[in-house]
Amino acid sequence: MSAGPAPILLPEATPSAMIRTDAATTSAAGIRYGDPDVVLRATSPVIEHQLRHRSVREFLPTPVTEEELRAVVAAASSASTSSNLQAWSVIAVTDPERKRRLSHLAARQKFITQAPLFLVWVADLDRHHRLAERNGRPLDATVYLESTLLGVIDTALAAQNAVVALESLGLGSVFVGAVRNHPAQFAVELGLPPHSVAVFGLAVGHPDPAEDADVKPRLPQSAVLHRETYDAGRADTDLPAYDERLAAYNRAHGLTGAWTERILRRLAGAADLAGRDTLRDSLERRGLPSR
Numbered sequence: 001m002s003a004g005p006a007p008i009l010l011p012e013a014t015p016s017a018m019i020r021t022d023a024a025t026t027s028a029a030g031i032r033y034g035d036p037d038v039v040l041r042a043t044s045p046v047i048e049h050q051l052r053h054r055s056v057r058e059f060l061p062t063p064v065t066e067e068e069l070r071a072v073v074a075a076a077s078s079a080s081t082s083s084n085l086q087a088w089s090v091i092a093v094t095d096p097e098r099k100r101r102l103s104h105l106a107a108r109q110k111f112i113t114q115a116p117l118f119l120v121w122v123a124d125l126d127r128h129h130r131l132a133e134r135n136g137r138p139l140d141a142t143v144y145l146e147s148t149l150l151g152v153i154d155t156a157l158a159a160q161n162a163v164v165a166l167e168s169l170g171l172g173s174v175f176v177g178a179v180r181n182h183p184a185q186f187a188v189e190l191g192l193p194p195h196s197v198a199v200f201g202l203a204v205g206h207p208d209p210a211e212d213a214d215v216k217p218r219l220p221q222s223a224v225l226h227r228e229t230y231d232a233g234r235a236d237t238d239l240p241a242y243d244e245r246l247a248a249y250n251r252a253h254g255l256t257g258a259w260t261e262r263i264l265r266r267l268a269g270a271a272d273l274a275g276r277d278t279l280r281d282s283l284e285r286r287g288l289p290s291r
């Protein structure tokens, strides 16, 4: 009988620079949920690694190597993709002046210029348009919302694979949704073709161990995991406890507020969307209509 393929040995989960919580006394799952009683009875090196994710907003100047970039993109390309359409591209920006201009467009977030690498993830249906043009074939399905959504979904799956990969290499990152504040200007700055749009950015680099941040507690499983059918009443039962856990996390890191208040403020109205309330028109103008 064959012994099967050799096991792939993963490096020890996340480097210590990423984690400040006392992991010796609380399991990775306990830290993830802000609740020391939570223990996973099934786990793996990959899961332990994912449980330790946190966004990094302060970076050391050490560059990200070409080899690291190639590995991260290979991991991104390994994500599932609708009908193998692979409707995404990624632009690797390292030029300090370009990063400065992109930061200016994306709510002036300073980590975009500080990070040695800024990856801009693009929902890209232009490749398919070029394919159709070269072959003299129609591409009428792309005028529907479904196609734009498909591009965005493919892009997000690829990017999240990239995040898991870069964290396994000891790098850190933070997503930047603010690239959607000015989609047209972003497209000009990056030379994006029609039928494509920057969905989010990802500032990447070596985490500065001095950053005051940690693993941020997530909603308990009672809120997100339903059995057979959706149960709104049960899902909301533990929200007050979660509010307390997130408020404690925020207090420990110089922030204020609990989850409920922050979410209600974030979603209160169009004024809270930083210009993204016009996104549908912007997409239409970029050749991504949503009929």
Ligand SMILES: Cc1cc2nc3c(=O)[nH]c(=O)nc-3n(C[C@H](O)[C@H](O)[C@H](O)COP(=O)(O)O)c2cc1C
Residues within 6 Å of the ligand: 053, 054, 055, 056, 057, 109, 174, 175, 176, 177, 178, 179, 200, 214, 215, 216
């Ligand atoms: C699509 C997307 C866009 C985001 N945009 C921003 C952003 O513009 N600025 C920022 O500081 N964080 C941004 N974030 C990071 C979230 O704030 C962060 O993931 C969330 O607060 C949870 O924290 P954690 O990643 O440390 O667990 C974004 C995250 C996602 C998934």
